[in-house]
Amino acid sequence: MNTATHIVVCERGSSAVELAIILSTFLAMLFGIINIAMILWTMASLHYAAETAARCAAVAATGCTSASSIQSYALSQYFGLSLGGTNPFVYSASGCGNTVTATYTYSLVIPVIGTYSVPLSATACSL
Amino acid sequence: MLPNHAFRRPTDRRVCLWEVRKTNDGNVMIEFALIAPILLVLIMNILDFSMLIWAQMQVDYSAQMGARAAYTTCSTGTLPATTNCTNLTTKVTTAAQATSLGTAVSLASGYPSETYYCVSGTTLQSVGTYSSPPSPFNCSATGSASTKPGDYVEVDVTYSYAPTFSGLSLASAQTLTAKAIQRLN
Numbered sequence: 001m002n003t004a005t006h007i008v009v010c011e012r013g014s015s016a017v018e019l020a021i022i023l024s025t026f027l028a029m030l031f032g033i034i035n036i037a038m039i040l041w042t043m044a045s046l047h048y049a050a051e052t053a054a055r056c057a058a059v060a061a062t063g064c065t066s067a068s069s070i071q072s073y074a075l076s077q078y079f080g081l082s083l084g085g086t087n088p089f090v091y092s093a094s095g096c097g098n099t100v101t102a103t104y105t106y107s108l109v110i111p112v113i114g115t116y117s118v119p120l121s122a123t124a125c126s127l
Numbered sequence: 128m129l130p131n132h133a134f135r136r137p138t139d140r141r142v143c144l145w146e147v148r149k150t151n152d153g154n155v156m157i158e159f160a161l162i163a164p165i166l167l168v169l170i171m172n173i174l175d176f177s178m179l180i181w182a183q184m185q186v187d188y189s190a191q192m193g194a195r196a197a198y199t200t201c202s203t204g205t206l207p208a209t210t211n212c213t214n215l216t217t218k219v220t221t222a223a224q225a226t227s228l229g230t231a232v233s234l235a236s237g238y239p240s241e242t243y244y245c246v247s248g249t250t251l252q253s254v255g256t257y258s259s260p261p262s263p264f265n266c267s268a269t270g271s272a273s274t275k276p277g278d279y280v281e282v283d284v285t286y287s288y289a290p291t292f293s294g295l296s297l298a299s300a301q302t303l304t305a306k307a308i309q310r311l312n
Contacts, residue, residue, distance in 0.1 A: 018155040025159070033170065040177060047227065051188065058199075096196060096222035125225030126192055127199050127218075 031110075038081060039106055039118055045080025046088070046122040050100040052077040053089060057098035058126035067091045074100055097127025168295055175296040179288055179303075182228065186286045186305040189223045189232045193282035194307035196222035197239055202311045206278045209241045209257045215280075223284050235283035235304065243276035245269040251277075278312045 053074035056064035064070045074089035088104040106118040196219050201212035208215050219239045224230045241257040245266035254268045254276050255261040266274040286303045290296040 015155075022155060022159045025163070029166065029170070036174070040181075044181070047185075058195075096192070096218070096225045097199070099225065121227070123225065123227045123229070124188075125222060127196055127222060 035108055035110075039108070039120070042080045042104070042106055043120050043122065045078050046102040046104060046120060047124065049074045049078040050089065050102050050122045050124040051126075053091070054098050054100045054124040054126040057091060057100065070098075070100065074102070096125040099123065099125045171292040171295050172297055175290040175292055175298040178291065179298045182286060182288050183303050183305075185226045185228045186232060186284055186303045187307075189226045189228065189286075190282050190284045190305035190307035192225065193219045193223035193234070193239070193284060194280065194309035197280040197282065198309045198311060201280070206312055207241050207257050207260075208278070208280060208311055209239075215239060219282055223282065228286060232284050232286045235285050238281060238283045240281050242279050242281060244279050245271065245274065245276050277310050279308050279310050281306065281308045 053064070053070050056073055057070045064073055070091040071087055071089045074091075075083075075087045078089075083104060088102045090101050090103075092099050092101075100123075102120075102122040104120045106120050108116040108118050110116070197208065197215060200214055200218040201208035205211040216234075216239060220234055223234060224232055226232065242253055243255045243261055244251040245254045245268060246252075247269040252269055254266065261268060261276055263272075264275065265272050266276055283304065283306050287300070288298075288303050289300045290298045293300065
């Protein structure tokens with residue numbers, strides 16, 4: 001590279017700075033999408049479990065004859081992310097007949113920025 | 128002509144002149160600034176379509192639960208249920224509004240309705256409604272006079288969907304509907 005060419009063009013370090021800014025923005029978007037997907041997956045799983053348990057209670061199947069057994073059955077039908085050992089499902093013989101609700105607080109962890117609570121709930125009723 | 132970086136040495140520490148005028152600094156930034164809004168709108172659309180599909184599934188479930196409520200409440204009593212099953216509309220409405228969408232779901236006008244069907248070949252054929260039942264009350268319309276028509280209740284529900292990012296989203300505000308049919312006898 002001759003001196004004349006060098007004087008005209010100087011880009012030392014600019015790519016690295018650009019990469020740092022864009023990569024952080026891009027990664028924030030990427031992990032945002034991943035987090036949203038995980039939240040929606042949890043929500044869909046809660047709904048599926050609540051609906052299945054309400055159905056089980058409505059037909060009074062073996063294993064769904066008491067409130068506690070229905071709640072356990074609901075938890076066994078939950079196939080989403082780990083709920084941290086708690087059972088969010090609650091059965092009540094109210095509403096249209098057999099109502100199973102789930103309330104769960106999803107802990108959204110964003111590195112550097114902090115942790116947020118995302119309340120999720122599901123309701124299903126069958127008779 | 129080769130790109131500039133092809134000539135640059137890693138240890139190049141010479142002072143650059145006319146830096147402000149001639150460098151390409153920021154090109155990637157500008158490109159990203161152009162792409163980012165498109166990407167954001169895309170993500171918003173994905174979210175709204177996901178919520179639309181989820182709402183449609185809840186509305187479907189709502190109609191099914193309404194129809195099941197009609198069966199549980201009225202199938203053991205005397206038919207037609209429209210006159211002989213006093214709790215029909217109340218029970219169906221309660222069940223249809225017991226999903227996560229709650230009372231935002233409503234029964235369509237005229238439902239639950241009762242219709243008589245007969246088997247015709249491999250399909251069901253409507254032979255009358257509650258207000259105009261088949262006369263004589265059999266399946267002669269489908270060539271089987273010795274068979275009684277089946278008593279079916281239909282539950283239609285509606286729900287108004289509104290996108291979260293209205294104006295940016297292709298999933299426009301619209302009415303979602305679902306239908307469920309259940310035989311009572």
